[in-house]
Amino acid sequence: METAVFALFALLAVASAVVVVAHRNPVYATMSLVLTLFSVAVLFVLLGAPFIAALQILIYAGAILVLFLFVIMLLNIQREEAHHSGQAVQRWSAILGAAVFCGMLGMLLWRTHAAADRPLTGPLVSLKGLASELFTDYLLPFEIVGLLLLVAVVAASVVAKRPDAAPEAAVPSGAEPSEITTGAVTRETP
Amino acid sequence: MTALAATTATIGTTAGVPVSWYLLLSALLFAIGTAGALTRRNGISIFLSIELMLNSVNLSLVAYSRLWGDRTGQIVVFFVLAVAAAEAAVGLALFIAIYRQRRTIDVNRMNLMQW
Numbered sequence: 001m002e003t004a005v006f007a008l009f010a011l012l013a014v015a016s017a018v019v020v021v022a023h024r025n026p027v028y029a030t031m032s033l034v035l036t037l038f039s040v041a042v043l044f045v046l047l048g049a050p051f052i053a054a055l056q057i058l059i060y061a062g063a064i065l066v067l068f069l070f071v072i073m074l075l076n077i078q079r080e081e082a083h084h085s086g087q088a089v090q091r092w093s094a095i096l097g098a099a100v101f102c103g104m105l106g107m108l109l110w111r112t113h114a115a116a117d118r119p120l121t122g123p124l125v126s127l128k129g130l131a132s133e134l135f136t137d138y139l140l141p142f143e144i145v146g147l148l149l150l151v152a153v154v155a156a157s158v159v160a161k162r163p164d165a166a167p168e169a170a171v172p173s174g175a176e177p178s179e180i181t182t183g184a185v186t187r188e189t190p
Numbered sequence: 191m192t193a194l195a196a197t198t199a200t201i202g203t204t205a206g207v208p209v210s211w212y213l214l215l216s217a218l219l220f221a222i223g224t225a226g227a228l229t230r231r232n233g234i235s236i237f238l239s240i241e242l243m244l245n246s247v248n249l250s251l252v253a254y255s256r257l258w259g260d261r262t263g264q265i266v267v268f269f270v271l272a273v274a275a276a277e278a279a280v281g282l283a284l285f286i287a288i289y290r291q292r293r294t295i296d297v298n299r300m301n302l303m304q305w
Contacts, residue, residue, distance in 0.1 A: 021226030094228035102221035152276035156283035
């Protein structure tokens with residue numbers, strides 16, 4: 001039974017991951033990544049980490065990928081141009097490198113055969129134990145991660161701010177408002 | 191608590207999937223993500239591939255946590271999730287800023303710093 005569930009969701013994860021990488025429309029790629037994340041969350045439950053699975057669905061699929069979708073729709077990205085010029089060598093070398101990497105890792109794992117002979121115990125899956133360890137032994141990294149998230153939010157809002165919202169932006173009357181940069185930065189128009 | 195332990199113990203005894211299969215799946219997902227991050231030109235697609243790679247690493251961390259009966263791997267996954275969220279926020283803001291200036295997020299056209 002567990003083997004069947006593992007096989008089903010592993011296949012689903014790999015197939016949707018291939019769609020993430022291969023699809024030209026970023027919206028479909030993002031929705032396919034949601035499917036991958038849900039499959040991996042099921043595997044987390046199989047591995048005895050239900051809290052991590054819940055975090056995966058809430059944070060990754062619920063927050064991060066919604067942010068991706070918002071940005072995709074905000075930027076109005078059309079599908080990537082199908083015309084690849086001079087990129088064939090790069091693409092095939094990347095695929096070859098990934099295949100070699102995958103093969104080496106697979107051979108390594110094939111030889112070691114790590115089996116889950118330890119039964120799942122209560123402390124491993126209990127949320128209480130996880131929380132107490134997180135808030136005692138790992139309290140300092142936890143606080144640092146909180147600070148990191150604050151810095152990231154501030155940095156993101158500063159970087160993504162419209163440049164013409166700056167107070168010193170004396171707009172020339174002919175200029176297009178969305179293309180004004182602050183300061184004396186010269187740039188070429190696309 | 192004892193009921194939870196009992197149910198999980200029964201789950202554990204019927205376990206038929208070796209942990210190495212999970213590690214193999216994780217390596218496969220990581221390789222797919224690597225190929226995507228190297229071959230795509232759309233910045234959003236490269237970001238999605240990087241998220242896929244981060245998630246495959248999370249899978250291997252949880253698999254090792256299961257193998258050794260240690261909870262530390264799950265805690266590291268927690269931190270990886272937080273760092274991935276921060277990275278996505280800052281990276282997407284950078285893409286918005288770049289799109290405002292250059293009207294594209296094709297990474298082949300972001301060659302201002304190329305020698």
